[in-house]
Amino acid sequence: MQRRLTKRGIERRDQLVEFAAHRFAENGYHPTSVTEIVSGLGVGKGVFYWYFTSKEELFVEILRGAQRGLRRTQEKAITGEGDPVARIELGIRASIRWLAENRDYFTLFQFASSEERFAPLLRLGEDVAVADAARHIRAGMDAGRIDEGDPAALGHAILGVTNQLVRILLFEKGEDPNRVADAAVRFCLGGLRGFSGVIAAGAHSPA
Amino acid sequence: MQRRLTKRGIERRDQLVEFAAHRFAENGYHPTSVTEIVSGLGVGKGVFYWYFTSKEELFVEILRGAQRGLRRTQEKAITGEGDPVARIELGIRASIRWLAENRDYFTLFQFASSEERFAPLLRLGEDVAVADAARHIRAGMDAGRIDEGDPAALGHAILGVTNQLVRILLFEKGEDPNRVADAAVRFCLGGLRGFSGVIAAGAHSPA
Amino acid sequence: MQRRLTKRGIERRDQLVEFAAHRFAENGYHPTSVTEIVSGLGVGKGVFYWYFTSKEELFVEILRGAQRGLRRTQEKAITGEGDPVARIELGIRASIRWLAENRDYFTLFQFASSEERFAPLLRLGEDVAVADAARHIRAGMDAGRIDEGDPAALGHAILGVTNQLVRILLFEKGEDPNRVADAAVRFCLGGLRGFSGVIAAGAHSPA
Amino acid sequence: MQRRLTKRGIERRDQLVEFAAHRFAENGYHPTSVTEIVSGLGVGKGVFYWYFTSKEELFVEILRGAQRGLRRTQEKAITGEGDPVARIELGIRASIRWLAENRDYFTLFQFASSEERFAPLLRLGEDVAVADAARHIRAGMDAGRIDEGDPAALGHAILGVTNQLVRILLFEKGEDPNRVADAAVRFCLGGLRGFSGVIAAGAHSPA
C-alpha cells in the first residue's frame, strides 16, 4: 500500500508491525487474529487496514524487515576482515548474536518456512545469505583451506547447523550465545574441511 | 480415542490418516479443513469424528507415526555395525533415504516445529534421535576419533545439516538422495572432528 | 452446489429460497444480509452455506426459478391457439397475470437488470421470451396482419410496455390485472400495426 | 447541504458529481465506495463530506440533475410545435437522443428504480414527463387522432417502449439513435391508435 504518512502515521504503523510480530511469534500467524492485534493496541479495526491491505501483507513486511536486519548485522560484522574463513566465522557469530536478540523473528522464520505462501520469500533471503557465504567458501577452496565441494551446499549446511543450535542450545536450553556460537563455528569449520567417511561414498545401503 | 475397530474400521482409519497427511503437507494444516478431508474420501463428516476426537488428535497421530517410521529406518540401518562413526554415517544416510521417500512427513515436521501446540511432541522425537547419535558420538570421542565436546549439541548439529540439505538439495534442487547423503556425511563427519577457528574462541565480537 | 439432499434438506432449501426472495424483493439484494435471512428463519448461519455457496448463487437460483415459472405460464397460455396475433395477446395477458401473482419476482427482475453481475442472466431470459414473441410477429407479418419491421425490436417494445404498465398500473395504482392487460394488449397490438409518424422518418431534429 | 461555495468550490463539487455518476453507472451504487470516488479524484475524504452530507445525498443530487437535463431537452424539442401527436413524437425522439448521449444516467435511472429509497424520486420525475405526454395525448384524443383511453397509462406505455428499445437496440446492439427513435415512434403512435384485440376484451383466460 502506498500512502503518504505523517509522523504520527509512521509511528502507528511501526507500532502495528512490532506488536503483530510479537503476537505472531508468540501465538502463531494463523491463531493470531487481526482483531487481537488492533484490540491489543486499543485501536479500531480500520486502523489495521489503513496501513496494510491484508494480514498477509503485514506478515510479509515483518519478514522482509527481519531479513534486512539480519543481513545488515552480518555485513557489518565481516566488514574489514579479509580472510575468507574468518569472514565465515564472523558471519556465523553475528547471525547467532542477532538471533539471540531477535527471538521473535527466528520463530517467524520457522513458521514462514512451513507455509507455501511465505516459504519462497524466506528462501530468497536465505539464498542471499548462502550466496554470500558461498563466495567466501569458494575463496577458501582456492586458498586450499577448504575441501573442494559445492560451495552453495556447504553454505546451506552452515545455515542448518546455525539454526538448529540456536533453536536448541540458545532458546531451549538457554545457553550463552557466545558458547553457542563457539560450538557452531567449530562444527562448521570442521565440516568445511570435510571428512571422507568410513563407508566409501557410493557404496550406499540398499534402498 | 480408544475404540475397538473391525478390520474395515482399521482400513478406514488408515485411509483418513494417509489422505490427511498428504493434504496437510500439500496445503498446510490450518488451511486444510476436516470437510476437505472427508469429502476427498467421499465420506460423511461423522466418519471423521468416529475415529478421531479432533483434527488436532489426527495430526498428532500422523506425527507420531512418521517419527516411528523414521526411527525404525534408522535403527534397522545401523544394526550390525559396531564402529560408532560408521553408525553415525549409516544413520544419516538412512534418514535422508527415508525423508526422500516421505517428503510429506518432512513438510509436516517443518510445520509442527512452528506451532507451539505441536513443537514439544516434535522435539521429543528429535531428542530421541539425537540421544541415539549422542551415544555414538560419545563412543567416538572415547575412541579418540571425535573431538571432545557436548555430544548432544553435536547430534543437533548433524540434525540441522541433514534437514537443511534435504530441503534444499533434495526437494528444491531435486538432486539424487545418495549424493545429498554424501555431502551431508562429509560435512558432518568433518564437523565432528571440529576446527578451532581462526578467531580465538572466547574472543567474541562486542555485543 | 451438488449435494444429495434428504426430504428435510429439500424443505429447508426451499424455505431459504422463498424467504430470501421475499426479503430481497422487500428490502433489496444488497441491504439484505445473510444473517438477516438465517435469523429470520431461526437457524444457524452454517445452514445457509450448507445449501448455497454464496449469497450470489442463491440470488441467481431465485432468478432462474422465477424465469422458469414465467415462461411456463406463457407457454401454457398459448398452447392450442393457432392465430399468431392471438398468441401474442395471450402471452401478454399470461405474463401480466403471472407478474400480478409474483410481485416479489417482478421486483427482483428490476434489480437484476441494474447490476452488471445479474443483468446478463436476466437478458438471457428476456431474449428467450422475445424470440418467442418474434416468431409470432414474423408469422403475423407474413399474414399481412402486422406491419413489416424488425420482429425482435417489436418484441422488446411489447416487453417494455408490459413491464412499465405492470409496475405503474398494477403495483403502484393497484388496478385490476385484467384491465391492465387490456390496456397493454390494446397498445401493443396497435403498436405492431404501426404508424408512420407525423414527422417524416429520417427528418430528424438536429443533434 | 447548503453551503456558500467559492468558484473553486463549485468546480470541485461538479467534479465529484460527474466522477461519481460515472462510477455509479459503471460499477453500481453499492459497490462504489466513497473512498473509491475521492481517491479516483486524488483528494482526501474530508472533501467529500465537505460538499455532501452522505453518499445517498450525492446520488439523489445526481439523479435530480439528470432528470432536469432530460426534461429540458424534451421541452426544448417540442417548443414551437403545435400538433399534439407531433409533440409526442418530438418528445420521444428528444428523449432517445438525450439517453444516447447520457448512457450513464440511463443506467442510474435503472438502478434507482430498484431501490426503495430512490424509486419514489425517480417516479416523481417519470410522473412529470408522463403528465406532459398525457396532456398531448388528451389533446390528440379530443382531436380524434388518438383512441380514447387513460392518457396517463398511455404515457407510461410510451415510456416503457422508449426505455426498453434504448436499452436493447441502442446500448446492447449499438444501433443508430435515429433508427431506434424511428422504431419507437412508429410503435408508440401505432399503440396510441390502439387495436381492440383478437380476443374480446373482458374474455380473460381463467386465473
Place this chain on the structure above:
DNA sequence: TATGAATGAGTATTCATTCAT
C-alpha cells in the same frame, strides 16, 4: 477548505464440532 487518521458496526464466509436418524 482540505488532509490523513481513526472508528466500529457490519459483511460474507469458514469451519471444527455436534446431533438426530
Place this chain on the structure above:
DNA sequence: GATGAATGAATACTCATTCAT
C-alpha cells in the same frame, strides 16, 4: 458405523462516516 443437517463463534475485511489538525 455412517449420513446429512445444523451450530455458532470466529475470521478477514469493508466502508460510510467522523475527527483532529
